[in-house]
Amino acid sequence: MSDDKDKKDAAKAPGKMAKLGKIIAMVVGVLLLLGGGVGAGLYAASSGLLGSGHGGGHESAAENHPGPKLVPKSEQKRPGDGAEDSGHGGGGEEHADSGEAKDNAGMPTPIGDGGERYASNYYELPKDFTSNLRDSVHVVQVGLAVSTPYDDTVIRNLKTNDLAVRSAILLTLGDTTEEQVFTSEGKRQVQRKLVNAINEVLRQKEGFGGIANVYFTNFVVQ
Known part of the structure; x- marks a missing residue:
């Protein structure tokens, strides 16, 4: 009986390893996607692609509405x-x-x-x-x-x-x-x-x- 059990366990081992490998691959894939999204967001924000309430908008408005100028x-x-x-x-x-x-x-x-x-x-x-x-x-x-x-x-x-x-x-x-x-x-x-x-x-x-x-x-x- 012991030999039969060992043979069954040995037969199941590759299947368990395969399932575990799939789970690890899925987790790694999710992390890569999340990391890529955050990285893309940071890049877009730093390059000015994303709007900001305190960024270039004020500079642009200041350029379009300069203060009074002295007239020579x-x-x-x-x-x-x-x-x-x-x-x-x-x-x-x-x-x-x-x-x-x-x-x-x-x-x-x-x-x-x-x-x-x-x-x-x-x-x-x-x-x-x-x-x-x-x-x-x-x-x-x-x-x-x-x-x-x-x-x-x-x-x-x-x-x-x-x-x-x-x-x-x-x-x-x-x-x-x-x-x-x-x-x-x-x-x-x-x-x-x-x-x-x-x-x-x-x-x-x-x-x-x-x-x-x-x-x-x-x-x-x-």
Whole structure:
């Protein structure tokens, strides 16, 4: 009986080995497939084939939407050059030593008798502004224009955020005193406050200010 059992076990052994070999081959095949998929995914991600929320998309968007650029005086638009209503005027303010957009608006730096290095892009705000003066029975009505040494991007930002800008201007005028509106120095103080108020709105909405000066086109106190 022992010899018969040994013979049966010996006959079954090759079959067991064959099954075991098939199982091992299947496991190895699955591992290879998984490894290949992970490797392909890593390669695709590293080569930029797969989209990423923090990758080239932002770089591409930045390239397509560059910030405002300073306009050299030599490229200033003059009356009769076909300039639009927001075209460049005369007497620009300098804000940086390079062509990169740096938000130093409101701090013009003269460069001597040769004039300013950068052009001024002028824009007149539509409609006058009317506001009560602080702690006063008087009312002030002003017309405003602004200038920027940057390209039309700043003017477009100003137009896009017109409502927010107008609100900031009215708040600033409402905080103005009688002493300020009746003296030249007081009016210059109001101008500086308006520059800061407008730039603050543009920085909040667009990430960049760019307004250098505010000018009164109309100024009436009643």
